[in-house]
Amino acid sequence: MQISRVHDLMVRGLDYRALRQDMISANIANVGTPYYRSRDIAFEGVLAREKAKLFPRPEATLPMAATNPRHLRPPQETKARAEVFFRDGHLARNDGNTVDLDVETTEMAKNTVMYNALIAALKKDSAIFRSIIDASAKT
Template sequence: MITGSNMHLLKNALDASSMRQEMISSNISNVNTTGYKAKRVNFEETLKKAIDGTGMQARHPNHFGASNFNAVRPQTVEQKGNRINENGNNVAIDTEMAELSANALYFQAVSAQLNNQYGMIRSVLR
């Protein structure tokens, strides 16, 4: 089904992938920075909560909420659970490289879905 909401959701997913790429690059570049804490992009968990109906609900038109899955935006959060080095840094280069690979696959999958959506639109317009 071709809807504006599908396109909007895919756009938000691409935005999340782009933000994630920036965060991973920032984490890698700060691997030796004293006191630096690794950052992650949270999008899929918030989207799942919105789809399940367990996300925040907007009760007024001026309120921000994520009850509608199209309202879900990527957010940057500090990573928890990594071992903290003697300089207070918690960046693990192996984790960052794995996240980089996972994000590349995620981007390819979302891009393919977006291309499929555009392909359906093109076929309808012919």
């Protein structure tokens, strides 16, 4: 049973945030490992595309015109996936390690705030649903 249209999207966001927390923790754990490159995950674009599917804006879509039958067709939708990448914007130390402890702890704090915000939104979403059920049971 789906509570609201965005419930599944928020749950996926929580999953991505938990995965990102694990990746940041792994980066911090490998701060002393020679030649370790810090990793991160980009998932905001994936969630934005999923949100656009849930709440389409008709004025924002423009169909592609094909004036010739040999024109290429637009690409078909593929399963959206988050992308893992190396965070190489920082200077490597002498041992080749790119983990910057200040950056990692800052990213971990930001990720924790977003995770907690998603949990609060999920609680509010389910509370609204429960209050509707409770109100309908009383009548």
